[in-house]
Amino acid sequence: MSGRDATGPDTTGPATGPATGPATGLGPRAAAALVFGSSAAVLVVELVALRLLAPYLGLTLETNTLVIGIALTAIAVGSWAGGAAADRVDPRRTLAPLLAVSGAVVALTPVTVRLAGAVPESGALVPVAALAIFVPGALLSAVTPMVTKLRLSSLAETGTVVGRLSGLGTAGSIVGTVLTGFVLVSAVSVTWILVGLGVLLVAVSALVAVRVGRVRQVGLPAALVVLGGLAAVVAPGGCDAETTYHCVVLADDPENPDGTTLVLDGVNNSYVDADDPEVLDFDYTRGLASALDVFAPAGEPLSAYHLGAGALTVPRYLAATRPGTDSVVSEIDGGVAAVVRDDLGVTPDGVEVRVEDGRLGLRDQGTDSRDVVVGDAFGGVSVPWHLTTAEAMGDVRRVLRPDGVYLANLIDHGPLAFARAEVATLAEVYDHVALAGTPEALAREEGGNLVALASDAPFGSGSAPDLAAYEERMAERDLDWRVITGDELDAWVDGAEVLRDDYAPTDQLLTPYPVG
CATH class of the missing domain: 1.20.1250 (Growth Hormone; Chain: A;)
Structure with missing residues (x-):
């Protein structure tokens, strides 16, 4: 036999295959x-x-x-x-x-x-x-x-x-x-x-x-x-429009020729009446507006910053009810902002919409520069996690004036684990926190929209909302919501963990739809 194995491959030089x-x-x-x-x-x-x-x-x-x-x-x-x-x-x-x-x-x-x-x-x-x-x-x-x-x-x-x-x-x-x-x-x-x-x-x-x-x-x-x-x-x-982040649909209201619902990725995001900015169809917008109504004397202009724009329902309401209000909005989706501006035509004077991430937009706001900050940013039904943490809320607190207030729209169902964690986070950062919602949500029997209020000023003193007046204003709007704070709110939170930049499992905590 030669040095080459009679049955093995030849590795002494190039070996060409049949398909080379x-x-x-x-x-x-x-x-x-x-x-x-x-x-x-x-x-x-x-x-x-x-x-x-x-x-x-x-x-x-x-x-x-x-x-x-x-x-x-x-x-x-x-x-x-x-x-x-x-x-x-x-x-x-x-x-x-x-x-x-x-x-x-x-x-x-x-x-x-x-x-x-x-x-x-x-x-x-x-x-x-x-x-x-x-x-x-x-x-x-x-x-x-x-x-x-x-x-x-x-x-x-x-x-x-x-x-x-x-x-x-x-x-x-x-x-x-x-x-x-x-x-x-x-x-x-x-x-x-x-x-x-x-x-x-x-x-x-x-x-x-x-x-x-x-x-x-x-x-x-x-x-x-x-x-x-x-x-x-x-x-x-x-979709009526496909933006960088969303499938956008503008759904006409069959009962109101001037009413339109902005639908993002199949979720009803905002409702606007093109002729009357004081028409508030969604419960949470009436909850936010009622808090703003009792925040300062009626008609007094405010300096407001909004995390998330939607169809500008709340900024429009402020512009109509408090002429001269300065509202800055951070909206990450420029396509949604364009639809609201060009197709709905509901961007009022005094409202500046900036296409930017809300966390980055917060950094550009001056210290003690805003009377109110409104948190209403969502990706579907979930709040972007980086806008939920103690660090983010600390930046909101920096932006607010000493007697300013942070208002947040929260959505949760089931055990309300995310909403409770977010309220716990607010309580970690602010001296005074309250929560508004249906009696069933506040009894943790069902979920839905809730409005959280946070301030360093005691509620009812200075410009911080008076909670009794807040409940009365919601009742005037046919909104059957209650407000809880103090020990009752602590019992509702029930030891939920504070959300931080290092640990904020919002998607796992959130129950986006009713259970059962």
Whole structure:
């Protein structure tokens, strides 16, 4: 026998395989483009899926975790299965179908998810959404090991080829993330991002099929992409506007021709009467307005800062009832601000809307500069966690004048764990805290909206609201709410933990809908 093992591989020099070199039909540039593009497409689908699901599941930590978890599972499964398949089947037979089927699923995703979401009691939404994320994610993730197999011509260059293509895949993921977050979402609707990506994937699959001589593999997926595009036009769940953060719907009030409800991601956010800013339809707005009514003498201008804008219901009310009031609003979603300004036309003089994150906006407010701060920022039904903490409330306290007041709209159900934690947080920061809500909510028998009041000045002295007058004012507005403070409020809080920047599990504490 020679020095070479008669049955083992030859490792003394280059070993060429049957599908290497020019015969693959896939040059180095084409291979690089496929790996880069398929990796980018996975991240586009992942990020857009978050926005597609928000109207049905909300913008919560759980929704983000679900989508990211499914996408990572798809990447892992696709990479493993693609590598195993590449050793058993000629990758030239599979690349075009992988891209084509991915394109078809992506293009059909908007209509299938919205059809499932239109019937919430069916329980189909999460499985349909999971498949819509998993299938293209797994198929596209299989592209990299397939291409790697085709480009390997020698064991001596394995590390170079694998490293280069792996790096290109990571770069594609980065570009897909940045392109979606900074460009696509602000310029194109969710529907047409996915349909357009589906068209692109099928087109690329056709090019690959031509290169490797398997054009017939693309026909059916191409037809499904066309079907997805046509169906998306009539799919339920359309938005009047798609902003960076929300699906916006303006719902006319059938009983009031001047009334409109601003709906964000399927949740009723604000109600406005275009001709009469003193019309307050939602209970919580009447609760906030009643507190403002007794905060200072009627008609006296105030300096107010608002965390969250919605349809500007409360700033409009202040401008109408206290002429000369200076209101600054921090609203993170410029698209919502534009809809309110351009479509509703309800931005009054004296109200400045700044497109910015509320926590950052707080930093720009001067110390002792505001009579009142109103907290009414929501992502769906959840308050952004960084606006709930003791540190955030400390910054609110800095902005308030010594006799100023912080008013917060809270929403919670079930055991009211989040609302109790937020009131505990306010009590950690402010000398005086009170809570207004229905008798049932204050007895912890049911949830809903509550209004928290916090001040360093005793209630009923100076400008801090008189709580008895506050209850009377709410009764005048046909709002059957009570106010509790002191020992009664301590019993309601029941030892809830203070929220801090280092620990604020608001999504886990919150019960967004009634239990049972």
